[in-house]
Amino acid sequence: MTDAVIVRYALTGGPFGTTDGRAAVYELQERLTAALAGLDVGELDGNEFGGDQVAVYLYGPDADRLYDAVEPVLRSLPHRPARATLRYGEAGDPDAVRYEIDLDTGRAEPPPARPKPGRRRKIVAAEGDVFRIPLDGVRSVYGQVVAKHDYWTLVVVFDALSLDAVDGADILLLANTFEDCLADGEWPIVERRAVRADVPWPVYKFWGSTTPPVIVDHFGRVFREATPEEARTLPSRSQTTANAVTDAARAAFGVGEWDDSYDEFLPDDKATVARVIGS
Structure with a gap:
């Protein structure tokens, strides 16, 4: 799963948000997991709180299909501003291309061309x-x-x-x-x-x-x-x-x-x- 959809939401009430704000993010993750169940387009990989925002990470073989599957759920969280980054390729791939989507106004720029095949496989680390x-x-x-x-x-x-x-x-x-x-x-x-x-x-x-x-x-x-x-x-x-x-x-x-x-x-x-x- 080399492509990614990374969504960043603004938080209020401190660098890690409020208790209610964090609870809403955890509920969002549950709904994302449910939306992806059985679709074979990708998976939720977690979140990162800090710096007055939260980032939600999703990975799959095709960023476009993954985003299309979860877009309504992503828009449902009221935290704003909110932007989704679609990344075509692995994080460390110099050929990986990206573009951003404003969750309120739509795509910020036209989708770029897909990267060439032959991208590196994601390394799966293990305990130890x-x-x-x-x-x-x-x-x-x-x-x-x-x-x-x-x-x-x-x-x-x-x-x-x-x-x-x-x-x-x-x-x-x-x-x-x-x-x-x-x-x-x-x-x-x-x-x-x-x-x-x-x-x-x-x-x-x-x-x-x-x-x-x-x-x-x-x-x-x-x-x-x-x-x-x-x-x-x-x-x-x-x-x-x-x-x-x-x-x-x-x-x-x-x-x-x-x-x-x-x-x-x-x-x-x-x-x-x-x-x-x-x-």
Whole structure:
């Protein structure tokens, strides 16, 4: 599934929107899944909240057929402004062409010609895959896929500039992300090995439609209601782009400046399943 339909909706009430606004997006995803059932035109791959907007990702073999199948559902979400990007080809394909559609006014420009056949296949990463993130053209840092569930991919980045150093290295970063850089080969997979026992499995608060929020793990499994203190201090469960993880990894090794937003990728031993749930 190399083509994509990526829809971005504006959010109000903060960078991640309001509780009701997020709930409307989750309901939209359920309706998209239902609309695609049995059509064989593509699938929903998840969302990304942040920066006063949410992006919804869909992938399929033909962006036009995929968009035609879900257009009425996409227009039904009232969040505006909203634009859909149709991408013909993989994210890392230099020959991939794109055009945008305003969900209120129609297509922004005529559809471009389809790319030539022979595009690269999407790489499907698996739990345990060790990958490298290029830092500066010479050095690479190593990471691992430690868990996968639906469209969620939990990765860690080790304090390791060589594959041999991975086993004994500290875990520098931990993030729930998309598979973009893995699927497109920007994070080359070098081998598969067992996930280390010392991964600090994270917990989050999740509001959804419940009050108070509940505590969930990286898979979204619900443990219990959050206490008022946990509701105040635990991070919210969300996904980040693989590019943001790349930028954070580079900054950690002196390639670029560290941004405060990268702090969310730092492992927090106070927000783990072992610490909060006790198992």
